[in-house]
Amino acid sequence: MELRSNAPTGPIEQRWDKHRFDMKLVNPANKRKYSIIMVGSGLAGGSGAATLAELGYNVSCFCYQDSPRRAHSIAAQGGINAAKNYRNDGDSIYRLFYDTVKGGDFRARESNVYRLAQVSVNIIDQMVAQGVPFAREYGGLLDNRSFGGAQVSRTFYARGQTGQQLLLGAYQQLERQIGLGKVKMYPRHEMLELITIDGRARGIVTRDMTTGKVESHLADAVCLATGGYGNVFYLSTNAKGCNTTANWRAYKKGAAFANPCYTQIHPTCIPVSGDHQSKLTLMSESLRNDGRVWVPKKKGDTRKPADIPEDERDYYLERKYPSFGNLAPRDIASRAAKEACDDGRGVGPGGKGVYLDFADAIKRLGSHAIAEKYGNLFEMYERITDENPYKQPMRIYPAVHYTMGGLWVDYNLQSTIPGLHVLGEANFSDHGANRLGASALMQGLADGYFIIPYTIGHYLASNKLEKITTDHPEVKKAEAAVTDRINKFLSINGKRSPTSFHRELGKIMWEYCGMARNDAGLKTALEKIPALREEFWKDVKVLGDGFSLNQSLEMAGRVADFLELGELMCLDALERKESAGGHYRTEYQDEGEAKRDDANFCHVAAWEYAGEGKKPIRNIEPLDFEYVHLATRSYK
Amino acid sequence: MNLTLHVWRQKNAKATGAFVTYQAKDISPDMSFLEMLDVVNEDLIAKNEEPITFDHDCREGICGACGMVINGAPHGPKQRTTTCQLHMRSFKDGDELTLEPWRAEAFPIVRDLMVDRSAFDRIIASGGFITAPTGTAQDANAIPVRKENADLAMDAAACIGCGACVAACPNASAMLFTGAKVSQLALLPQGQPERYDRVLKMVSEMDASGFGSCTNHGECASACPKGISLQNIARMNRDFVKASLTDGTRDASGDTGGAG
Numbered sequence: 001m002e003l004r005s006n007a008p009t010g011p012i013e014q015r016w017d018k019h020r021f022d023m024k025l026v027n028p029a030n031k032r033k034y035s036i037i038m039v040g041s042g043l044a045g046g047s048g049a050a051t052l053a054e055l056g057y058n059v060s061c062f063c064y065q066d067s068p069r070r071a072h073s074i075a076a077q078g079g080i081n082a083a084k085n086y087r088n089d090g091d092s093i094y095r096l097f098y099d100t101v102k103g104g105d106f107r108a109r110e111s112n113v114y115r116l117a118q119v120s121v122n123i124i125d126q127m128v129a130q131g132v133p134f135a136r137e138y139g140g141l142l143d144n145r146s147f148g149g150a151q152v153s154r155t156f157y158a159r160g161q162t163g164q165q166l167l168l169g170a171y172q173q174l175e176r177q178i179g180l181g182k183v184k185m186y187p188r189h190e191m192l193e194l195i196t197i198d199g200r201a202r203g204i205v206t207r208d209m210t211t212g213k214v215e216s217h218l219a220d221a222v223c224l225a226t227g228g229y230g231n232v233f234y235l236s237t238n239a240k241g242c243n244t245t246a247n248w249r250a251y252k253k254g255a256a257f258a259n260p261c262y263t264q265i266h267p268t269c270i271p272v273s274g275d276h277q278s279k280l281t282l283m284s285e286s287l288r289n290d291g292r293v294w295v296p297k298k299k300g301d302t303r304k305p306a307d308i309p310e311d312e313r314d315y316y317l318e319r320k321y322p323s324f325g326n327l328a329p330r331d332i333a334s335r336a337a338k339e340a341c342d343d344g345r346g347v348g349p350g351g352k353g354v355y356l357d358f359a360d361a362i363k364r365l366g367s368h369a370i371a372e373k374y375g376n377l378f379e380m381y382e383r384i385t386d387e388n389p390y391k392q393p394m395r396i397y398p399a400v401h402y403t404m405g406g407l408w409v410d411y412n413l414q415s416t417i418p419g420l421h422v423l424g425e426a427n428f429s430d431h432g433a434n435r436l437g438a439s440a441l442m443q444g445l446a447d448g449y450f451i452i453p454y455t456i457g458h459y460l461a462s463n464k465l466e467k468i469t470t471d472h473p474e475v476k477k478a479e480a481a482v483t484d485r486i487n488k489f490l491s492i493n494g495k496r497s498p499t500s501f502h503r504e505l506g507k508i509m510w511e512y513c514g515m516a517r518n519d520a521g522l523k524t525a526l527e528k529i530p531a532l533r534e535e536f537w538k539d540v541k542v543l544g545d546g547f548s549l550n551q552s553l554e555m556a557g558r559v560a561d562f563l564e565l566g567e568l569m570c571l572d573a574l575e576r577k578e579s580a581g582g583h584y585r586t587e588y589q590d591e592g593e594a595k596r597d598d599a600n601f602c603h604v605a606a607w608e609y610a611g612e613g614k615k616p617i618r619n620i621e622p623l624d625f626e627y628v629h630l631a632t633r634s635y636k
Numbered sequence: 637m638n639l640t641l642h643v644w645r646q647k648n649a650k651a652t653g654a655f656v657t658y659q660a661k662d663i664s665p666d667m668s669f670l671e672m673l674d675v676v677n678e679d680l681i682a683k684n685e686e687p688i689t690f691d692h693d694c695r696e697g698i699c700g701a702c703g704m705v706i707n708g709a710p711h712g713p714k715q716r717t718t719t720c721q722l723h724m725r726s727f728k729d730g731d732e733l734t735l736e737p738w739r740a741e742a743f744p745i746v747r748d749l750m751v752d753r754s755a756f757d758r759i760i761a762s763g764g765f766i767t768a769p770t771g772t773a774q775d776a777n778a779i780p781v782r783k784e785n786a787d788l789a790m791d792a793a794a795c796i797g798c799g800a801c802v803a804a805c806p807n808a809s810a811m812l813f814t815g816a817k818v819s820q821l822a823l824l825p826q827g828q829p830e831r832y833d834r835v836l837k838m839v840s841e842m843d844a845s846g847f848g849s850c851t852n853h854g855e856c857a858s859a860c861p862k863g864i865s866l867q868n869i870a871r872m873n874r875d876f877v878k879a880s881l882t883d884g885t886r887d888a889s890g891d892t893g894g895a896g
Contacts, residue, residue: 069757126768129768178757240692548747551687
């Protein structure tokens with residue numbers, strides 16, 4: 001498989017402009033002759049579907065939730081980065097680009113990252129024009145705060161609900177197009193197969209989750225904006241419904257899957273409280289603006305936090321990374337927390353927690369000011385833990401939050417299947433091996449608002465697409481594959497629920513492919529996962545039928561795909577014999593800091609499906625760093 | 637702890653439903669309400685009974701997917717808390733709980749505790765937006781917004797569209813939901829050009845979807861997990877009256893949006 005990034009050359013600041021000019025256009029009158037499928041309605045999918053419809057294309061948009069407004073972008077808390085330099089603190093497009101490449105531990109494509117930084121400023125303008133109520137100062141202008149991995153304040157926010165407000169902005173724009181008849185919305189529809197004809201993506205097969213109807217939808221191009229696959233770990237900060245099925249179906253039809261092992265473990269989540277736990281809740285990184293992270297210096301110290309005197313506390317992030325302090329990037333902060341807990345200095349039940357303490361900030365600013373900034377997060381924390389963070393420090397622990405890996409895309413966001421474009425978290429493109437805080441919202445909206453509207457036109461104008469109908473044999477084949485799979489789930493009549501398999505897979509993934517990985521562990525996982533998968537296909541129990549709403553059936557399909565993806569993640573982690581960002585191999589370290597191997601691994605690994613039971617093929621896209629020179633990441 | 641649940645079971649919109657009683661055993665007070673239902677569902681599957689269907693997704697109180705009436709109260713007994721954020725420590729051993737779906741003509745039952753809230757999407761599609769096509773925006777700081785208005789707009793925008801307001805209202809009115817969106821956009825300068833046209837369209841769609849009228853009970857605001865205030869209804873009513881008197885063609889220029 002040939003991986004052509006199609007990234008333009010020349011001075012980096014001119015690449016996107018030049019590329020936009022070089023791309024072919026579809027004239028306004030012809031746009032209405034084309035149809036585009038958008039799977040997913042989050043920041044990338046919602047903004048993309050709305051914008052493509054504004055341009056004149058006929059768009060069909062699909063989501064598994066009951067409304068596009070519920071996509072999981074809604075749960076993002078802290079903020080969105082933009083290189084506006086409104087703080088006059090030295091920010092620039094180049095600095096955002098630099099921070100993102102460095103934060104990603106030099107494993108992202110420079111051209112893509114620069115473009116992301118460029119369009120970041122347009123995103124804020126666009127969202128303000130739509131009525132997103134960002135936080136403002138008394139003079140009426142926009143406020144900012146700081147996020148990890150940056151020494152400037154470039155994060156725009158709407159209390160602790162930035163994702164919600166941005167998503168509702170995009171959703172409203174999408175609903176407007178639905179009202180105008182330019183977008184046909186299919187809520188409670190799950191994509192279960194990709195249709196390819198003559199090597200091009202031409203449609204999808206969906207199941208109407210209410211009626212069970214399996215149906216094909218055809219188009220001139222298909223976009224996947226289906227989010228990340230963090231739920232492979234069972235416990236994550238993702239919504240319960242988040243899944244890899246759309247991406248996995250595309251992978252099995254020939255779309256390369258890039259860097260599946262790059263997962264982000266977020267340092268500040270509420271710790272697990274018991275075996276019943278169904279998901280984990282994030283406490284925004286923005287809290288690290290004012291909260292100080294610490295553990296007791298002494299091992300096994302069970303005193304109440306208030307009883308531990310100042311000189312017996314280890315503010316380990318401030319100690320180890322004095323110039324970034326509590327705002328060290330996520331991968332580094334997570335590992336430091338794990339290290340403290342492994343050292344026997346963790347706090348709370350099972351010693352799996354560290355303190356995030358607001359006492360100093362409350363003393364300095366008053367509890368009113370803290371409530372204004374973080375009130376809803378503090379309330380959420382108290383609801384879940386029954387502890388009051390104004391009076392005692394929060395207990396936090398790292399949890400799976402985001403996946404930097406995803407379907408491989410070129411500079412035009414096109415996968416290795418022509419006509420299949422991938423947006424937002426679902427693609428692998430911009431964050432390298434570690435995403436910086438407040439950059440996911442930025443990337444989702446960049447892809448949907450400002451990139452796909454240009455690049456998809458280029459695809460449509462450059463290709464002659466035959467008219468197809470739903471009686472095409474490839475369509476029938478894809479439909480039959482979906483129906484067979486559904487019937488298979490319903491006919492196994494085993495003993496174990498889909499959830500029980502999911503939990504077991506999650507435990508394997510967390511133990512062997514979580515915050516710290518090594519050769520032996522990954523090899524163990526590579527034995528356990530296929531065995532579990534085999535058991536799943538023999539012993540899963542799905543009650544009910546395929547012709548009505550059946551949540552167990554939906555779950556079974558998703559777990560089946562996670563059971564395959566998990567194996568690929570471990571394989572990728574095993575073969576990447578270096579540490580980079582969120583991928584930490586204990587064999588490759590420098591006193592606990594990730595040690596990259598640029599000589600051998602300065603590349604994207606894009607996995608190609610080779611058929612049932614065959615080892616997938618590891619393809620390579622080399623990465624060049626012309627502007628941000630390869631260097632050991634230091635936040636000290 | 638152990639609890640007794642009386643759960644509304646209904647196979648689809650057309651089927652006849654009924655309450656079925658289940659036991660929730662060995663429930664930890666640290667479980668969320670939905671985790672308690674997960675346990676009950678796993679038990680049901682083990683007994684070859686179909687699990688209880690309910691909507692849920694983020695389980696952190698922001699997506700608005702979950703929601704059921706628990707002992708007569710939408711989202712249960714704890715104020716300003718969605719069902720997914722409700723924890724079992726709010727209940728005690730031996731409690732009997734009745735679980736029902738949102739009941740409203742405009743929200744037909746899909747299955748068990750899951751309802752169809754697409755009427756809310758239609759209300760937004762009718763006018764709950766600012767027409768700002770991608771690419772047309774000026775610099776974000778070109779339009780200052782008074783902090784007080786930005787904060788009030790944010791208060792209104794915090795609505796998660798769960799539908800608890802409709803379920804709580806004796807008339808099944810959607811005034812709080814619609815009023816929150818009308819208010820948010822009317823409070824901001826960007827929302828002025830379409831302000832009066834918007835309120836007419838949204839109210840008209842709300843009525844067409846079969847929601848009832850507001851008779852000032854205030855149950856909606858008290859059930860709202862996000863604390864959306866009744867003031868939003870007042871703002872909407874004021875704009876609606878103004879818009880009706882002028883047929884929605886009132887020139888809004890110079891009106892920068894009052895705080896209401």
